[in-house]
Amino acid sequence: MASSATPASREQSPNAARHELYFLHGFRVAQALVYLALAFGLPGLDGPGLNRPVLAHALALGYLVFALAMLGATRRLLVRQRLITAAGLLADIAAAVLAASAMHDARIGIAMMLAVNLAAGALLLPLRLSCFFAAVATLGMLGHALFTPTDVAHELLESGLFGLAYFASVVLCHVLGRQLRASEALAEQRGVDLANLAQINELIIRRMKTGVLLVDDANRIHQMNEAAWLLLGSPAADRRDLGRLAPELSRRLYHWITSGKTDETPTQLADGMPEIVPRFTRLAPNDDALVLIFLGDTSMISRRAEELTLSSLGRLSASIAHEIRNPLAAIRYSAQLLAESTELSPADARMVEIINNHCVRLNEIIENILQLSRRERSRPETLDLGRWAHTFVEEYRQGNDLGNDSLRVIANSQVPVTAMADPQQLQQVVWNLVQNALRYGRMPGEPARVMVVVRHGERGLPTLEVIDRGPGIAPKVAAQIFEPFYTTHEYGTGLGLYLARQMAEANQATLEYVRVAGGGSCFRLILTPARVLPRTGAGEVPPPRPDARPA
Structure with a gap:
């Protein structure tokens, strides 16, 4: 079963391991306090009978010192958490078996507390190692039952049932821990992805050529990208009042909020900056507190329109040039034949020369227009x-x-x-x-x-x-x-x-x-x-x- 776990489920973050280790060490301190109370008794309460008082007292005091030392050194022990957890579980099993022998009347409670130790250890250790400690604990309890002077069969039955509970709790906690670690790893990965996505979105918005402003209901600018900052005349960081920074834009925003209509006439927000056409939209459909303003640069729209015009004009001119080329070739060929005639007067020869020159010029114009429409790819x-x-x-x-x-x-x-x-x-x-x-x-x-x-x-x-x-x-x-x-x-x-x-x-x-x-x-x-x-x-x-x- 351990080999089928994915790498993500076997790994656990330092924070999760620290929390689980703190829980195990904290529970061990509480367990030691219970042993101390059972060994020395509580004022006004009759404690269980002690089979071996000296052993019970020494065990309670020694286990409490051990538990406090492990709790205090938890942060330093994180680098070797598996080794420390395994050693702690061995100490827990030994202490539980000795406590059951010294305080026989409290053996059931001691065995149940040991199940918590084994379950917490299963969150930190591989399944095989956790099952090994469950087997050691079961053998310890069975060994204690064998040396019990009275009702051995009953004691063996109880120890066997506790052993079954140990294995069940270890397997269950290991499976739950693996699923929790996988969910935590997935949540951390999703958090990283969301953080990266947020950074990418912020970078895209910041580098957009269209200006973007986020304005609240108090007419104060919360955020703006670089394009908007330039279109507003590069204001200082403390200038965030839209009414003072761009009165015309503030007026149009108020007009849009009150009437729902947008004034699409171009306007200039700062001297030396291109004209813009603002667009308004709410950040959320039912939220009137924040408004997004998009400042469209009209010069970019004009350049795009010019490119489209040139493209269309190039295709149109190319079709016209093809139609002109054939009659032009006929005119030039006829003029060349006419120039070879020996009966031309000087005035007629001059007219033929003019025809040839203008045919050459028209052919150059046609070649330029055809090049404008071809746009062939380069072959460097x-x-x-x-x-x-x-x-x-x-x-x-x-x-x-x-x-x-x-x-x-x-x-x-x-x-x-x-x-x-x-x-x-x-x-x-x-x-x-x-x-x-x-x-x-x-x-x-x-x-x-x-x-x-x-x-x-x-x-x-x-x-x-x-x-x-x-x-x-x-x-x-x-x-x-x-x-x-x-x-x-x-x-x-x-x-x-x-x-x-x-x-x-x-x-x-x-x-x-x-x-x-x-x-x-x-x-x-x-x-x-x-x-x-x-x-x-x-x-x-x-x-x-x-x-x-x-x-």
Whole structure:
């Protein structure tokens, strides 16, 4: 039976063991006092006859000293509670057998008190050991009966019945104790789970982007999370009166309590904070004392609406772009055939050139719109950015006539810069940046000078920069250049930089604009460092140094 008990039922908490051990030692003191009263007698009462007065007196005094010593040392004995309990039960059995021999008339009461000792010990000891002590106690009582001079058969019957009671009480108390310990362990585990759940709930509420306030019927704030604290203007800890802290919110709360209607117009609770729309609900259905207030940030709602709008617009634009692409291809093909005619006048040739140019521009717009709707997942690879940049510039020069403009790479060939990125998406991002730099990054009447710089940035992160020496971008314009459909050029779509940032973020990279001192613009792309460096013909590339700079 002991082997079938679960680990949780066999283990018991220190508090439970201490209580059971205190009970056993306390009962032992009471038992010793009973022996003392039986041995020396009580004033005004006739005690039982003593067969052996000297033994009874010595036993009562010695057992009382032993019981008091065990009770006083209970806290120190907890570390060896099984050993101490076993030794105490042996002493209890010996004392009970000796007391029954010295005070024969009180043997029944002494045997019954011993049953309590054995039952309390069964709460602390394994079942086999508890049954062993029950057997020892039974044998002790049977041995006492055998040496009784009168009515041996009757004494043996009584001792046998007491032995049966000992075994029954030991088994019963052990089973009950195991169930109680299992229930206690389950309750402790549930308590830990509830405490953890409460901490998780508190952390979630505290980190919620929606502000949450708990206000009582006296208009006093009991709790607020970080978002609500910021929306209220970061008040001091002692400022908890909602009427003084946010009069408009207090007014709306009173209006909701009295009328049941919510004012859904946005309002601002503190200077410099976004507008919010408050929502009210009672903490309990039938409790009017506490009210929960949710402060919804309208800027978050606006951003979500903007994302949904862009998504819908992207799908709509993609369908329109597909419909435009076929007739546009026919127009461009016809214009190319017409341009090959030898009978065109100069004026007609100029018109054909205009058609071709605008067909190219429309095709770029369609490609941007299709990229906006595709949003393909990135497939990152380990890239040597220096080599990649040289290859990119060579391909760009071959595919585009630069004229007097210049495009060059600045990279340290001695210290390679490696990064994780999708080569195709990186190609689109840098192509867009270089195209904008060659188109807008020039001073009036001067050729464009564009550099693609590859280096280790802050904390050794791989960095790729596209720098021009043009007039730069005004601060007000720079704050909006990455927004979709924002453009300052009459022929621009406003999607190029927006798509470039989206593809950069898909590669866990950041794209930002940095104004260059002395004139010019810098678009900085900070990529994810590669964990595994590529191998060259001479062996493995050495790790980058954070302080490395381009030559």
